[in-house]
Amino acid sequence: MPFEINNEFIENLESLIERRDDQVIIDLFAEEHTADIAEIIDELSNDDATYLFRLLDSEKTAEALLDIDEDDRARILSKLSEKEIAEHIDELDTDDAADLIGSLSNERQNIVLSNIEDGDHAKDIAELLQYDEDTAGGLMAKELVKVNENWTVPNCVRKMRSQAQEVTRVHSIYVVDNKNVLKGRLSLKDLLVAPASATISEISIPKVDFVNVNDKAEEVARIMQKYDLEAIPVVDSENHLLGRITIDDIVDVIKEEAEKDYQMAAGLTDDVEADDSIIDLTKARLPWLVLGLFGGTAAASIMGGFDEALKNYPELFFFTPLIAAMAGNVGVQSSAIIVQGLAKDNLRGSLLNRMFKEISLALVNGVFLALIVFSLGLLLKYPMKVCSTISISLIIVIIIASLVGTFVPLILHKKGIDPAVATGPFITTCNDIFGIFIFFTIAKLILGF
Template sequence: MQFQLSDELIDKIRYLIEERKDEEILLHLEEVHHADIAEILTELDVEEATYIVKLLNSEQTAEALMELEEDRRERILEGLSPKEIADELNEMDTDDAADIISELSLELQQDVISEITDEQHADDIVELLRYDENSAGGLMAKELVKVSENWSVTGCMTEMRKQAENVTRVHSIYVVDDKNKLKGRLSLKDLLTASSDANISDIYIPSVDYVNVHTEGEEVARIMQKYDLEAIPVVDEMGRLVGRITIDDIVDFIKEEAEKDYQMAAGISEDVEADDSIWRLTRARLPWLILGLFGGLGAVYVMKGFEEALANYVELFFFTPLIAAMAGNVGVQSSAIIVQGLANDNLRGSLFNRLLKEIGLTLINGVVLGILVVIFGFIVGQPQIVSFTIALALITVIIIAALIGTFVPIILDKQGIDPAIATGPFITTSNDIFGIFIFFYLAKTILGF
């Protein structure tokens, strides 16, 4: 039966915690999946959640902790001793354990690592902490199954059983030489059907996709998506096998990157959660709001330079928000498509061809919208010359806004700046100013004021 989180269950657990009825709590949560335990921990107060983590065995709670939001997990860990945190880490894969360790203060990191009973596990965690968290080295886990090309099939099976005890899921079997350099991969079918006295060197597959420890996470995700990989081995600068990245790790990475880009597109400058402090939320939002304010003031200054136009053709004033809005909308649409293409690495072809395509596309859209403006002007009895002026300005503004939205992300990407920044207030604000200026400049030229 599927788990259902309810207010009744949360109230029941809270009551049991308050009454210190530990045996009943254990009975309620005995068969609960770690993801469901994470949901329960999220609904409880931090003190109550910490009580549950201390009560349940680490095998149950280790994975549940990884399902929690980072801020929530940090607050729970603050209520645990270094020994209790180490007990949780002992049950985790090295990549997850390294993620948690990295969230702790340097002093607490040392205390926790010293409490880890498995020395090899502790060494592996320390090694992973050396790499950037968004690189292949920072994403990989040390747990994997590898065999030597010089082993016999019989000896290989014996060694694989030993290694598999520490691996949650065996996606692939990797083949290395005597210096631990990656040579290829081993098919389980070939292994099972081979003669017991055959050597691994005779049956392994030399073709294998891999990444370097310094490969960026986005590139790892692209490779795994392109070749439909469930796992990919990671090698160091000398080609030695040092770890593997599994599909669940890369999905988590993609989710975090998507959330970051979404916030950036909305004008939020750093990764924040709804439960963060007012100061942190303000710090994340205010910079772009200030940019928007200056952009608005710039638009006001542009309009002030065309006071004569507003005096002679009041209709232009009422169409100003329309021009600004269409410029911003078209710019965001264009930049969103380009940013998506850059992220998926499917943005190919020359810039000139893309320029022609974007001009053609926006010209069609602009003409359709311009015709609608002319029809609207005819219905409301607006002078035709004014309607055609607004329509022409709208077409011109849309084309320029689309070009800005297309090429700004490409330029930012070439300069090593996250192009997602171009899909938010940056594009909207710049297009507002350009759009209003072009609108009034064309109106002045055509209407002659």
């Protein structure tokens, strides 16, 4: 049964902490998962959370520290000494340790690293801190199992046993030469059935997927997703094996990217959460709201230029929101499909073919919807000319909105701008303005005002 936090549990824990009933607290957390510990800590005050961290075994709290909200983690780390942080770092893999230390000031980073007892562990962490966090180097861990292509099977097994003690989970066995150049991978089954006299080069698999240390995190995620990999080795420009990235790190990247794209599509410029301050939420929302305000003002100005049309044909006024809404909806649908295709890297064919496809699709949808609107107009006893104007405008607006929604993300992507920005208020506002302008322009041509 999954663990659930309730007020009674938290109140009891706070009471135990206040009485400093340490042994009862230790027993209470003896069987708890680190993710549950992190959830509990999020419910405690900073002082109580810090006390709990100092009391419990660092092997438990180290993993929990990674799952805590970033702001809460920063506050807890600020209350822990550099030596206490180093004790937690000692329990973590190098990639997680680098993420944790990376949130500290440079001065505290150096002090923490100097307090880590395992010198090699500290050296590996310091190396990882040099890479940008959004690259393969920033994601990779140094812990892995690698074997030399010249080793014999018995020697390889002996060396692997020694290495495996430092690795939490062995996903793959990598084969290197004497210069640490990645040469392939080793199947555990092939190793077990191979004769003792065989060398690793004779039984290894030369084909191995890998990424460069400077590759973007999104590219790493795409490759691992495409080939369904649990782990992937990381190499430098000369193919020297530097580390490996596991699927749990990639899941975090995909989750963060999805959250960012979702917020951009909703018109949020910064990464925010519901519990953030009013100032932070306002800063994230206001820019797109301002864009919408200017867009609405522009649309109103366009309508103001056709005031004579609205006097002579008031029916046009009632269909203006429909035209604007359809333009925005079609644009968002088209851009969402393109952005998804760019994220998955599965867009195929030329731009010309894509343009014809979008026009065809928009034409089919536009005609179908236009027939509905035309029939509705006749039922409401609007003049035939007005019904035709609205229907023709709707078809053209849908085609234009579809093209804008398709090509704006492609252009943004080509310019190095996140195309997810095109799925939100940006594309909606643009298409609203285009839609209203096209609507009244066509109305002027047909109705002759």
